[in-house]
Amino acid sequence: MTEGQDAADSGGRIARLLHSLTVQSLLILLATRLLLFGANWFTLGILPRLPLYPAQLPDTFLPGTRWLDGWARWDTSHYVTIALHGYGGEGNLSHDGGLGFFPLFPLLMRGLVTLTGLEPTEGRLAAAAIAIACLCITVAVPAFAQLVHRRFGPDVARTAVILLCVSPFSYFFSAGYSESLFLMLIVLAFTFADRRWWIAAALIAALATSSRLAGLALPPALLLLAWRRGASIRDLIGISLISPIGAAAFVGYTSWRFDDPLAYFHAQQHWGGWREHVGDYLTLFTQHPREALLGDPRNQIIVLNVALLVLWLASLPWVWRLLDPGIALFTTLIVVAHGIMTWVSLGRYLLPAIGFYIVAALLLTRPGWREWPRDITIAGSTVVLTMLTILFAHGFWTI
Template sequence: MSTSSVPRRDAAAPSRPLGPPALSRLARRGVPDGALPALALFAAVRLAGILVVVLTNAVRGHPLVKSFAHSWDSRWYLHIAAQGYGHKIWITPQGAVQSDWAFFPLYPGLIRALTTVLPFTPGQAALLIAWAAAGVAAYGVYVVGHHLYGRGVATALVALWAALPHSVELTIAYTESLFAALAVWSLYCVLKGRWLWAGALAALAGLSRPSGFAVAVAVSLAAAHEVLRRRGRVPASLWAGALTAPLGWLAYVLWVGSQTGDLLGGYFKVQSAWDSRFDFGVGAARFVKALLLHGGGAVYPMSLVIVAAGVLLFALLCLERAPLPLVVFAGVLVLLVVGGSGSFSSKPRFLLPAFPLLIPVARALTRTWRVRPAHAVVVYGGLTVVSLLFGAFVTVVAHSPL
């Protein structure tokens, strides 16, 4: 695996390289070949997901759209955007004190900025940011797929990402779409050797989610690989990008530590109160044992299937000899999901930004489309139906944490 080598494109895939990732160039020259149909499909699937959630709310007598901006963690982000940090805590029945310091600042900061300059409520601003970021992320997924494998695989990659069982969380007031947008463009910049952009976007990703350091790890290891491959003869921008990548995550972790009086350990104590820590899979193993012995609601078996599929797809991604930064990014997210504690129903959401896991499936679906297009349509249609129904279920019906 290499940051500079490009895997063999699928047969009949276009070979024209893409331009740089800057959005200004997108505005001047238009999107790459084939991107518009892929993005239209992404938008159609996610719009259908929104409509199914609205209809489910109507059937159950709930407010039609409130669940998009006021579900679980969304309420914490909106409160931080309105009041700042240090003003909201929750004491669990077990006596743990959960504070708003567990939530990273980029998303609520953007909500606050948008409501300052435009006449939006915090909930409206949160959704606008999430939806816009989802579109930017989907375009980035297409660009990466096109760069590596061509138009067909890129389209399949975007389509599959739109139809993941838990992709409803791209359309609610959560940080997954923002984190995914920053991560995918940072990884693309690594593939193109634009290290300053890669480092800057990785730093922003580190300010968006606790798992944001996965992007910094991918950028830093890719940079180290380049240093070894070139025997130290690398541009200064590479060093600058690698050093910049972890700064966002580190800055927030240290800031929380300073607020709690424990510079290095304060943030991790805050997360422990939310039962969020890396325990090498002990908590996950206990959950799986209890689920197998005693069963559980539909959300938990489905979450277990999604996590197991993520582990399998990571193994297939490694066998595909995908570029190093994509493998590292996906691998860190899989490791955090498998080895971390916390609610098992939330684990599929943590895997949502790990789009490289879909590369093996996208390549297989593309080959099926060329030989038996009807089979590919049936398979994708089935995945989409499952995604729409499961998304409405976990958002409206189930009471499990998202």
């Protein structure tokens, strides 16, 4: 074979590789992460981080590693102290010994550090949290692309991936938070369900219910999808029994260890209830709109959260009309439940409502929308995402 033929074959392989939807989705993810990691690295070098808020745990775990340090803020501290000391352990600084957080993510953090053979420290656990988040989003994005592609084709899949990766709060997918783990489990559960692998989907759902309370939206969604697709009674029973095991195990553990099956909810009360998370802001927006828009910058984060809620709610009729009933029900439960319960942290709570990205991609790939409307949407969201990422890295309340 001549050098020319070798070069042609090599060029053909590269071209085929670049035409792969999996590779394209990973390149989209890589491009957005490089932008965000670069923005954090640069701004942390020229601007000091903000002082801690009164209720904020210390979260400067990696001061000597600037490109990582900004990704271990806020709730990462709670995961680190749980992974280091256990629930209720001596030295655990989190409210109620960390019982306000589900166990899967800190367990994985501790497990990853243990696998290295190194002594668990706060810095190593924070680095493990970031590594797990990045690994999970690396799995979730191409899996999401393939899930969308199976029904709507590559153009819609690519656009949905872009919208997911530049969603204003998608920096949490690279931070030391459980968001990317939860998203990965959701996408894998629906991927297996799409192939009618019901028990595998239920097992993944069990992991999801051990990572976030919102995982409990997955069992009814899988049941509806399985029923609509003619699954057997055995599979329906299997989904019903297996899917909630993660949450049930956590309740069982807190009941046995702390004599409190509702320990998670009691711990969550330290962050306030409906009045603090919705009612007070509703009063502010209706009676003092100028203060909401131009006053305390933290109020503007809530305004953004509510604006995103309106977008997600507006998408629900199309989600039910265009998507399978499982994804539609899951998306609806995530959006409506969180929208009713809290406007604080709402931007990141909406992230796993994957039906929105699909219907938005369907809209933005239509003739007349695929040019400047799509470009403006993506560019504008990227700008907001970058700004929020920088604020988060410097300790501002964007959570």
